[in-house]
Amino acid sequence: NAGVTQTPKFRVLKTGQSMTLLxxxxxNHEYMxxxxxxxxxxxxxxxxxxxxxxxxxxxxxxxxxVSRLKKQNFLLGLESAAPxxxxxxxxxxxxxxxxxxxxxxxxxxxIL
Amino acid sequence: AxxxxxxxxxxxxxxxxxxxxxxxxxTSESDYYLFWYKQPPSRQMILVIRQEAYKQQNAxxxxxxxxxxxxxxxFSLKISDSQLGDAAMYFCAYRSAGDKLIFGTGTRxxxxx
Numbered sequence: 001n002a003g004v005t006q007t008p009k010f011r012v013l014k015t016g017q018s019m020t021l022l023x024x025x026x027x028n029h030e031y032m033x034x035x036x037x038x039x040x041x042x043x044x045x046x047x048x049x050x051x052x053x054x055x056x057x058x059x060x061x062x063x064x065x066v067s068r069l070k071k072q073n074f075l076l077g078l079e080s081a082a083p084x085x086x087x088x089x090x091x092x093x094x095x096x097x098x099x100x101x102x103x104x105x106x107x108x109x110x111i112l
Numbered sequence: 113a114x115x116x117x118x119x120x121x122x123x124x125x126x127x128x129x130x131x132x133x134x135x136x137x138x139t140s141e142s143d144y145y146l147f148w149y150k151q152p153p154s155r156q157m158i159l160v161i162r163q164e165a166y167k168q169q170n171a172x173x174x175x176x177x178x179x180x181x182x183x184x185x186x187f188s189l190k191i192s193d194s195q196l197g198d199a200a201m202y203f204c205a206y207r208s209a210g211d212k213l214i215f216g217t218g219t220r221x222x223x224x225x
Contacts, residue, residue: 042217043215044215090157101213103158
């Protein structure tokens, strides 16, 4: 079982560049989430989706956009990358908000 | 707003011994869920154990158990018979019914042979 797959695993960007992180899940989950993890902090929610075609803001949404055009995919976009967005990004999915979330392996993103 | 506090940045335990990781949370709600996640050096987030607030019985999963004290808003994780593979970051997380997960800052557990 693939579970939750994140692409890419590592990326280095220059300030001002744009990029998209892809999250794909094969568990037919309705709910999907994007988190960032910074040193000394727990995971913080960026955006989430409660179903195909829906998105909502989390705790730290500024500088990011998301799209959920297909149920199995949740894209996280950085339009103009900033050094403050250097972080490890995790995608997660769940069948129901009260069910445990399944996490991808993370994407390490460095912005110079 | 709900908050989750893990007051132990680092803990260590000898192999085969028992260790308890602390977690407290703040909420005004009565219906919620609590989780412990493990993050080894591989970076994967792995669910260790889950507790529903309406259940009085403490959750147990093999060597992992929790001490859930609802009135005190405390949710500690006990690892028995510690193994080298238990070394990881452990995150406590809170979720109210239908809402988002809120994570603590984590506790790094070292296991010594």
